[in-house]
Every structure is written in structure tokens, then in C-alpha cells.
Amino acid sequence: MASSMTTAQTDTVALVDARIINGTGTAPVDDGVIIINAGRITAIGNSNDIDIPDQANVVSMAGKTIIPGLINAHGHVSDVLGLESGHYNTENLLRQLNLYASYGVTTVISLGGDEREAFELRDTQQTPALDRARIYVAGPVLSADSPDEAAALVDEVARSNPDFIKIRVDDNLGRTAKMAPEVYQAFSDRADHHGLPLAVHIYYLDDTRQVIEAGGDFVAHSVRDRHVDQAFADQLIAADICYSPTLTREVSTYIYESEPDFFSDPFFLAGVDSEILDTLREPARQQRLRDSAMAQQYKAALPIAMSNLKILADAGVTIAMGTDSGPAARFQGYFEHLEMWMMQDAGLTPMQIITSATGDAAHCMGISDELGTLEAGKWADLVVLSADPLEDIRNTRSIDQVWIAGKALPRPGF
Incomplete structure (x- = not known):
């Protein structure tokens, strides 16, 4: 079971209802949850394995696939x-x-x-x-x-x-x-x-x-x-x-x-x-x-x-x-x-x-301690897709959101 947070923080975000491809090559996690605090992932896994902090800002990603940045x-x-x-x-x-x-x-x-x-x-x-x-x-x-x-x-x-x-x-x-x-x-x-x-x-x-x-x-x-x-x-x-x-x-x-x-x-x-x-x-x-x-x-x-x-x-x-x-x-x-x-x-x-x-x-490139996969302890850099890239990699074009250091960025013109 992924570790869960024991103290709620007002800047904690919980991304829920997501399909998660974590960047390691392992099978996707359905009904996934990602807990983010201070720009980093603090817990990630299936909803059955993750405790969502009471004061977390819960964001539904229903119908979306999340991949690492x-x-x-x-x-x-x-x-x-x-x-x-x-x-x-x-x-x-x-x-x-x-x-x-x-x-x-x-x-x-x-x-x-x-x-x-x-x-x-x-x-x-x-x-x-x-x-x-x-x-x-x-x-x-x-x-x-x-x-x-x-x-x-x-x-x-x-x-x-x-x-x-x-x-x-x-x-x-x-x-x-x-x-x-x-x-x-x-x-x-x-x-x-x-x-x-x-x-x-x-x-x-x-x-x-x-x-x-x-x-x-x-x-x-x-x-x-x-x-x-x-x-x-x-x-x-x-x-x-x-x-x-x-x-x-x-x-x-x-x-x-x-x-x-x-x-x-x-x-x-x-x-x-x-x-x-x-x-x-x-x-x-x-x-x-x-x-x-x-x-x-x-x-x-x-x-x-x-x-x-x-x-x-x-x-x-x-x-x-x-x-x-x-x-x-x-x-x-x-x-x-x-x-x-x-x-x-x-x-x-x-x-x-x-x-x-x-x-x-x-x-x-020697940066895997901090980046590249969606795992606890790493920076919460991720991409939210509206279509499944495992069906066709061309579905990477279906970007709904881009998050860096735990925040969704503006994307002018997109």
C-alpha cells in the first residue's frame, strides 16, 4: 500500500478517478489517486490503497489518463x-x-x-x-x-x-x-x-x-x-x-x-x-x-x-x-x-x-531521483490526457492539462 498523509495541509491536492500510467512500463492503474503537497507526490495508487487527507482539494480526473510529464x-x-x-x-x-x-x-x-x-x-x-x-x-x-x-x-x-x-x-x-x-x-x-x-x-x-x-x-x-x-x-x-x-x-x-x-x-x-x-x-x-x-x-x-x-x-x-x-x-x-x-x-x-x-x-539523463515517473517523493510533473495513449500514441495530442510542481499551468492558445 502506498504511504498516506497523516496531517492534512491546505495546499494538498488529490487527483482522483484517474487512469494512471506511471512511466515505469508497468500496467496502468485504474481508479487511481495522486496526492500532491508542496509540489511533490506524497502518495499514489488505487483508490482502495490511498487515504485522502480531509482538507485536500479533491480534483476529479474521471475519463482522463495521467502520464508523467x-x-x-x-x-x-x-x-x-x-x-x-x-x-x-x-x-x-x-x-x-x-x-x-x-x-x-x-x-x-x-x-x-x-x-x-x-x-x-x-x-x-x-x-x-x-x-x-x-x-x-x-x-x-x-x-x-x-x-x-x-x-x-x-x-x-x-x-x-x-x-x-x-x-x-x-x-x-x-x-x-x-x-x-x-x-x-x-x-x-x-x-x-x-x-x-x-x-x-x-x-x-x-x-x-x-x-x-x-x-x-x-x-x-x-x-x-x-x-x-x-x-x-x-x-x-x-x-x-x-x-x-x-x-x-x-x-x-x-x-x-x-x-x-x-x-x-x-x-x-x-x-x-x-x-x-x-x-x-x-x-x-x-x-x-x-x-x-x-x-x-x-x-x-x-x-x-x-x-x-x-x-x-x-x-x-x-x-x-x-x-x-x-x-x-x-x-x-x-x-x-x-x-x-x-x-x-x-x-x-x-x-x-x-x-x-x-x-x-x-x-x-541522470535525473530519475526527482523526475520521470509518478512515484511518491518525486516532483508532480504530469500530463492529463482526454484519450488513451495506449490505444494509439497519437492520442498524446489530447492534452487536457499540464501540471508542473503540483500546479496546472495556463496554456494560452491551446
Whole structure:
């Protein structure tokens, strides 16, 4: 039996009559109750097992499904405003975090481009008064020409107390030089020295194998050059390495060669400025993408990425939902749902997908003590859905409410 509160508090909330999916992958709880006090869950379970404090504010969730707040394990809270860069300031960061929250993405792992303002937001979010998505930060994406330079860069960033170190091991489809193995080994060694996990942007299977051998801690994109095998899955599992597919990253590289179907989706339109869509509809812009060899190469790589996701999930690799959203036209909030829908198209079950976007994402990013699952002691970050996501993951679009730190947030425009 879940523990119950013995002293009623005037700020205690009891969510009752709910169907609860707790983010651990276990079966849903029907006729569920969640007791919340001071922003955290104090008890959760079937109504037969929970004592509701006498003075609790009781809120019926009849007909609703509650899931943990979604965690984007690879996003960017960046300097982009509309389609323009150069707007890195607290106001714009808060705009993005509020947009993520409106879509039920209550935590964002910002893997690169993070400056002082983001660190300050990270440092002030451990409070019941929080009213926007949480952020965790990596600082700049690091690159070096030598092992000594790599070590020095990690030392410099570590002074800011980041949550991760981020590097790129990629050649942009043969267009740029790739980081040398001895350099990413130095990044890994120095990150370990500071106790910081190393997240790595990859593309090629061989590079990913070598990065894992070098001590990389998080695979921040899909392998896209060829199909993976059981040996690669075994390598990930043995090293306890999580894999973030970021399928929508590939989508963003080519989808605006014509008008995407989601441009007419009300769930998408609720969170986007129409002027952005007008720009993306410009014929000359669309033609440039149709003519772009790089865009077409990424388009061809997407089916490989989707197939690899299914192979690795079936093999037991831990998948962390991530999107690489935040750069221009990678639409924060909506792309996290699109990512989950694409994961279902790749063959994952709705329960696998929900777990990857909640409990598993929190585990992979080292924040599971506080977030990711609906359990006593954790922050009450949750999403209330009007339709059952286990019937179809596309039902994540049926957001009725988003709660962060035990409060339902306003969602202007939704």
C-alpha cells in the first residue's frame, strides 16, 4: 500500500478517478489517486490503497489518463526566435520553456549552445513555485584539434557546473573534418575526471562503436549510415548506454521542400507563428531544399534510422526520446509528439514510447531521483490526457492539462 498523509495541509491536492500510467512500463492503474503537497507526490495508487487527507482539494480526473510529464532527452533551448538566431536572452529562453510546457514537455535536456542565462534558470527550478518546463544544460558544443585542447575545454566548461558535456563526432556527410579518436578519447577522459556524462552527436555506426569504447555516455542521434546488428546492441547494453533516435531531426532537414501535412494540424498551429509558415511556404525556399544534396541524403537516411530504432528497442537497448528541437523550424513541443508518433510508425508500442519519454529518459539523463515517473517523493510533473495513449500514441495530442510542481499551468492558445 502506498504511504498516506497523516496531517492534512491546505495546499494538498488529490487527483482522483484517474487512469494512471506511471512511466515505469508497468500496467496502468485504474481508479487511481495522486496526492500532491508542496509540489511533490506524497502518495499514489488505487483508490482502495490511498487515504485522502480531509482538507485536500479533491480534483476529479474521471475519463482522463495521467502520464508523467514528457522529457526531451535531446533538445535545445536556444537563441532562435521565429526563424532567426541571435536572440539569446532570458525572455526568449522562458518563451521556449513555456512553449515546451504547453505541449506537455515538462523537462528539456538542452544539449548545447547553453549560456549563463540557461544555467541560472536551471539553478532556480527546484521550487514548488516553478511555472515552466525544467531545463538541464551542457554549455557549448565542444570541439578541439588536440587532446590537450580537449582537456582544457572540459576544464573550462566544468567550472560552470553543467549537467553534461557535448561533442560532435561527425563529418556532415563528408563535408567537414571529423573529430579524431584521440581527441574524443581526451574529451571522454576529462569529462570522467569531472564526473560529467559525455553526450555525443554521431551519424556513422563505426564511429559510434568507437565512441562507446572511448567512454561516451549517451548516443544523441540515430545511426543512419547502415543497419545496426546484435553486436552493436550488446555493446550498448553492456556499457549501459542510452540511445536517442531524434527522428524528427532528419525530418526537419527536408520536410519543407513542400508543405508538410502538419501545417494544417490544429495541435501544431496552436504553438506557431503564422509568419514562420509563410516563410517556409516560399517556393524558392522549397526549391532550394529539393535541390540540396545534403537534405536529400538525410531524407534517404530516415528509413535506416527508423529501422535501427526498432532493432535496438527489440534487443533491449534503453531508448530515450529526443528530437534535437530548438534550431529554426524544429518546432519545440510539437516535434516531441511527432517524434513519438514516428516511433510508433517504426514499430514500437505505445507503452514503450511513453516509457522512453518519461522514466527511461530520466534514467538516461541522470535525473530519475526527482523526475520521470509518478512515484511518491518525486516532483508532480504530469500530463492529463482526454484519450488513451495506449490505444494509439497519437492520442498524446489530447492534452487536457499540464501540471508542473503540483500546479496546472495556463496554456494560452491551446
